[in-house]
Structures are given as C-alpha cells and as structure tokens.
Amino acid sequence: MIAFMIRRLAQALIVIFIISLIGFAIKQSVGDPVRELTGISVSAEERQEFREKLGLNDPWYVQYGRFLGHTLQGDLGTSFFYKRPATEVILEKAPATLELVFVSSLIIILFSVPLGVFSAIRPDHFFSRLLMGGSIVGVSIPVFLTAIMMVYIFSIKLGWFPSYGRGELVMLGGWGTGLLTVDGWMHILMPSVALSSIMLPLFIRLIRAEMMEVLESEYIKYAWAKGLSSRRVWFVHAFKNTLLPVITVGGVQLGVTIAFTILTETVFQWQGLGFMFMEAVERSDAPLLVAYLMFVGVVMVGVNTIVDLIYGLVNPTIRIAGVK
Amino acid sequence: MAKLLEVRDLVIRFGLRTGEVTATSGVSFSLDRGERLGLVGESGAGKSVTGFSIINLISKPGYIASGEVNFNGENLARVSPERMRQIRGNRISMIFQDPMMTLNPVLTIGTQMTEVLHRHRPELSREQARDIALDKLRKVHIPSPEKRLEQYPHEFSGGMRQRIIIAIALLTDPELIIADEPTTALDVTIQAEIMDLLMELCEKDGMGLILITHDLAVVSQVTQNIAVMYAGRIVEKGPTSRVIAQPQHPYTRGLIAALPQSSRHGERLNQIPGMMPTLKDMPPGCAFNPRCPHVMEICHRQIPALRPGSNGNMAACHLYPEENAHE
Ligand SMILES: Nc1ncnc2c1ncn2[C@@H]1O[C@H](COP(=O)(O)OP(=O)(O)OP(=O)(O)O)[C@@H](O)[C@H]1O
Ligand SMILES: [Mg+2]
DSSP: OHHHHHHHHHHHHHHHHHHHHHHHHHHHHSSOHHHHHHOSSSOHHHHHHHHHHHTTTSOHHHHHHHHHHHHHTTOOOBOTTTOSBHHHHHHHHHHHHHHHHHHHHHHHHHHHHHHHHHHHHSTTSHHHHHHHHHHHHHHHSOHHHHHHHHIIIIIIISOOSOOSSOOSOEEETTEEESTTSHHHHHHHHHHHHHHHHHHHHHHHHHHHHHHHHHHTSHHHHHHHHTTOOHHHIIIIIIHHHHHHHHHHHHHHHHHHHHHHHHHHHHHHTOOSHHHHHHHHHHTTOHHHHHHHHHHHHHHHHHHHHHHHHHHHHHOHHHHHHHHO | OOOSEEEEEEEEEEEETTEEEEEEEEEEEEEOTTOEEEEEOSTTSSHHHHHHHHTTOOOTTEEEEEEEEEETTEETTSSOHHHHHHHBTTTEEEEOSOHHHHSOTTSOHHHHHHHHHHHHOTTSOHHHHHHHHHHHHHHTTOSSHHHHTTSOGGGSOHHHHHHHHHHHHHTTOOSEEEEESTTTTSOHHHHHHHHHHHHHHHHHHTOEEEEEESOHHHHHHHOSEEEEEETTEEEEEEEHHHHHHSOOSHHHHHHHHTSGGGSOTTSOOOOOSSOOOOGGGOOSSOTTTTTOTTOOGGGGTOOOOOEEOTTSOEEOOTTSOHHHHTO
C-alpha cells in the first residue's frame, strides 16, 4: 500500500509539473505584460528597457524557473482587473465553486447508485426502461439549456427558487459557506441540479452497465449456487465489484464537472471560479486565467489521486501488491 | 425410500433471439446415496447445462422445458425459488470448473465460507461457523487455516483455490456434490491430487458425486457409473468398468480408442473424425450418424432409444435393435 501511494503521488507531481509548463506557455503567449503595464503611449526604447528589467529577454527556461519559484510560493501574478494577487482572488472565489461541485456530487451519488443498481437487477422492469430512455435524453440536453429552463420554470414561472446568487452566507474562517443556512440551500439547489444533469444520467448508465457485467460473472453464478439470498448476491457480492470501475471513472468525471461549472455559474451568476473565468476571458486578464488553470489543474490531480487511493483501499489486489 | 437423485426425460432449451434451440432432450439418469456418477462427452454435449439444471441454475436464456429432477423424491424443476435456495449450497453443492474465476475477488475466504453457514445454519454463532470453516479447510489440507480466513482469493494458487472451493462445498455436509470439470483448469500435477481428495472425501462421508468431465481416464478412476452424452442425449450408460472395457455405442468406442493409452507408442491418436453438430444443425435421425463408422440407412431416419445392449450397458444405437434386448 505504501509503495502504491508513493508511486501514485509521484505521478501526481509529474502531472502538476506538466500543468505548470502549460500555464507558463499560456502566460508567455497571451498578452504583452509590458503593454498592459505601461499603456501604448510609451516609446519603443522605454519598452525595451522595461522588458529587460522584468526579465522578459531572458531565455525561456530561466523565465520558467522564476515562474515556478513564484508559483511554489503561492504567487501567481497580479490580476490586471482586480489589481490584487491572482491567488487571493482565486481563494476568495473557490468556496462557491467547491460547494457547488460538492452538492452536485452528492446528488449524483445519492441518485445514481440506487437507480443504476435497480435498473441492473431488474432490466426488464418498465421503470428501468423509462430510466434508460430518460437518461439518453438527459445526457443530450446541454447543461446550459437545462440551467436556463430551470430558471424559467422554477424561478420565473413558479417562483420557488431564487434564480441567481448564493444567498445568505456564513463565514467560517476565510470560507464563506452557504451550506449552513436555509437560504443558502435554496440558492444552491438549482445550480447543483443543473450541474449534475449530465453526469447523473451518465453515472446511472455506468453503474448499470458495470453491475450487469458483474452479474454475468462466474463468481456471481457461484454465489447463487451457494444458495445465498438475492440481497446478499446483489449488494455484497456484485455491488462491491461494480464499485471498483465506477470509482475510477467517477474521479475523472468529477474533473469534467469542474469544467461544466463555467456554464452553470454563468447562467446562475454564481460568484465562483467559473464565473470569474468567464469575466477574465472577456477582460483578457491573463494572470487570472493562468491562475485559474493552475488551480483547477492541481485540484483535479488532487481529487484523482485521492480517488485512486480510495480505489486501493477497496480493491484487495492493490492493497497486497503494494505491501510486497 | 426415494433415490437420492432421479433425473427423468429432461429437456433443456435456450430461448435465443434467433429462435429456440434444444440443448438436451430425454436425459434420464439416477443416483443412489453415496454413488459417484461420471457424466462424460465432448465439449458442447450438454454436460454443464445438465449439471446446472439439477439446481435450476442454467444461464439465461436457458430453461427446463420439461422433465423432472427428483431429489429425495422432490421435483426440483417445479419447486419455488425460495425452496430451491434452501437446497443450493446446502444439500447440493457445486464445484465449478475454473477456480480462478469462481471466488469473489473482493471478499475474504473467511467471508465466502461463513456466509454459507450463516445462510443455511442460522442457529450457529460466528465462532461456531468459523470453527466449522477451519475444520473443513483442514480436511482439504490447507496449511495454517486460521491465517487463510483473512486472505483474499488472489493470494492463492489455482490448486489451493480449488481446495478452498471443495471445503466450501463440504461446509453443510451435503448429500450431493456436482463437480463440473473440477480439474480441467489446473496443472496436470495438481489434477490428480485434487481428484483423489474429492473422491476420498465423498467416500468417507458417503456423499453422492456427479463428476462432469471429458476425461474418461479420470472418470474410470473415480466413479462407479458412467453416462456418456452426445449432442444433448445420453448415448450410453452403465457401470464404469463395463463401459470402459466393453463400450457398446460407436461414440463411446471412439472416445476410448482416442485415449492415449489405447494407441500404441509412436502411433497417432485415434481421434473420432468430424465434429459434433451444433444445436442449430442437428442432422435428422441419430446425431452421431455423420461420424459413425457403422452408419446404416435407419440412422438417418430415426433417433435410437436408449436400451440394453448385448452386455447389459444401456446404449442408444440402432446396432442394438429391440429384439436383442429380450434375449
Ligand atoms: N447461455 C447459453 N446460451 C446459448 N447456448 C448455450 C448457453 N450455454 C450453453 N449453450 C449451448 O448448450 C450446449 C451445451 O453446453 P454445455 O455447456 O452444457 O456443454 P458441455 O458439455 O458442458 O461442454 P464443455 O465441455 O465445453 O463444458 C452447447 O451447444 C452450448 O452452445
Ligand atoms: Mg461444461
């Protein structure tokens, strides 16, 4: 297990290194910091001088080293628009997005497991057929459209849920959470449902497919031959084996969910990273864009590493292989 | 007293999308308490489906179309699913072909053993169940069984796993064990060990055994009676020694001639020419007629019934017409 963990962490570090290279490349190619800092009314010579002073004429690896050094100290540059360190802006916006992803993951897990398992063990039940048909439709409606339709129906027509913002927040240290107030939950419900609208049907189908495959295996036939109850065969023998591939895919999909936050947050004007990202694109705020990319990249790598470690705990084959 | 097992006129069909096919027809055999019966035949003959039909566990879309499976006089083909579950793994245990695929990879050996006892002997405490599991592991010669209970299947070799599966089969002291090619997936050196162990345990505890295999040599060492299957039917049946020494049906003769020890050293093995027909293209009449050296005109028209041959073996062949039976 220890060896497995070390191997996994080393992989994570390599990926983060690659992300930093990409971030650096973007920073190099997007926007001219000198122009941004000085404006256009400055002569070519003065600009040259500025470049020299900022180290912009150094070879790329020297510049990259400097970039990496700053990054490791948490310095991702200064946002052009906010005139504040990009890291600070990111940390301020992160809780909104993380809570959104958290609640929508909760929705996905809470619904996909029972529905996926049910449609696997009762494939001919009319509800399973309905679910399979419905999930195809669900996957093919864009998040953007789902979000707008929800706002139209539940906010404008029915007035059940507020259509934008995070509602009443409670500060926990530097973290503004909406999960401790009723108003906060009223606000977060629609965006998180919209955000889960693609992943939920995908997960139902994934769990169903995996479970059906497991149910065909020899060890399940053997479990039946032992005279075990259906409950035991399905929920102990089959479900645990279904979980393994679902965990792996789940980790990857969680990353994709973060990408979908950009759309969701824009529709619901959710003041998180996705919303900030769209604004930064409009304002060509290169340092903030790079900071966003780095932050999201590191979070994704972190999540995937944790998911793999959980996988290692569930799967006895890995647990032992690691010890040896 | 009713026989331990009496299978009568069993017809198993598969409801495939392309149409219904019949996997076995008119299969009948019986087993006394403590008797060991070998079910032999080429791949696809219908041995496994016959074995699984006894505990009503044929893979979909297979089902028992007609016939009876009387176990101590109770027709298992007609009992409720709950009643069937009380018998599976309790009074009838199965041993599967490939021990690498049979055990659940994410559950410990201990869990996979004691769950059987918890299911069928709910009155036992955890400790009692554990003790029985340990006792059975010792019976199949697993060293340091206490440690083994905590381990997962991948920590065992194929031979060890098959021993564990035999131990699981023994947990509830069943009256009948159905072993479907229990050694085919194992190293040759381990095959004999496992077979001896199985036979010894059946003999000691008076358990009935149905041994499914295509290996006539194994059957001849382990069983008292043989039923030879070909294309879903039993073509010959009788005491093991007599079937081996004086096979009646041309197919059985072919099988025995194909055994390595039957051909002289350096000679090539006498394989039966041709292949068994698939379920979709059964020839009319006797299914063996395309490969039979003694094929006659009637073989193309009429399916031969199973009847006593000249030496008392039952054989389904037109070489042994009705009149012969009553001499
Ligand atoms: N799930 C299934 N669907 C369709 N046909 C099947 C299925 N299982 C078995 N059959 C068919 O039933 C026939 C008998 O199969 P069975 O597995 O009993 O053969 P066998 O004698 O055990 O052969 P082997 O030595 O290969 O195990 C074969 O022709 C096979 O194609
Ligand atoms: Mg078979």
